[in-house]
Amino acid sequence: MSTGGTRRDRVYRALRSDLMTGVLPPDARLGEERLAEQYGVSRTPVREALARLVSDGLVERREQGLFPYRPRFDDLADLYELRTTLELRGIRRALADPSIRHDPHVLGAELDRWYALRRDLPEPDAGFVGLDEQFHLALLASAGNPALCDALATVNAKVRPVRMFDYLTHDRITATVDEHICVAESVLAGRLEDAHAQLLAHIDTSRAVVVQRAEQARTMARLARAVRD
Secondary structure (H helix, E strand, C coil): CCCHHHHHHHHHHHHHHHHHCCCCCEEECCCCHHHHHHHHCCHHHHHHHHHHHHHHEEEEEECCEEEECCCHHHHHHHHHHHHHHHHHHHHHHHHHHCCCCCCCHHHHHHHHHHHHHHCCCCCCHHHHHHHHHHHHHHHHHCCCCHHHHHHHHHHHHHHHHHHHHHHHHHHHHHHHHHHHHHHHHHHCCHHHHHHHEEEEEECCCCCCHHHHHHHHHHHHHHHHHHHHH
């Protein structure tokens, strides 16, 4: 990896961490010059990091410039309800129609990836959300309805900034890997009722964790703002 690439990645990770922990408060305009000085780099890696964070959904564009994105908690409940409905529908349609079977090639390949992750667990990192989304999309895709996958991808983009809070500790990485494997194994073995219950519990647990941690980060940001004021 080139030095420039390393610098870009370092600034991206540092910015992402500061956004998620409330070091950069929601009302702080994310100016390139000030951030470059703060992280000890030129404006170019900062500009590239901000572009990635806009794509991640952690930064939003307003008329005055770029600002940290903070989803409304009222919206979050509705989005999680929709996510749960979409994901469980992939299993429910197979339960309702015996002619519908999950594609073993699609789901089997995804399961192999998670076996590999269990053998070599990654360090806690917000970027793990990308792997998590890939699993859930592959699980739904294997059920054979592309429209459901398109809808889930849209929901994922909206809840991603909050869901990143789920992957900041070793226990949550371990639990996620194990739960994904259990769900996929149950589906491939034809134990669809078990898979349905496991998937629902998995999503509910993740939702509780991310809401709690996001609320903590919001509280920290308010405290930091109060200290500055």
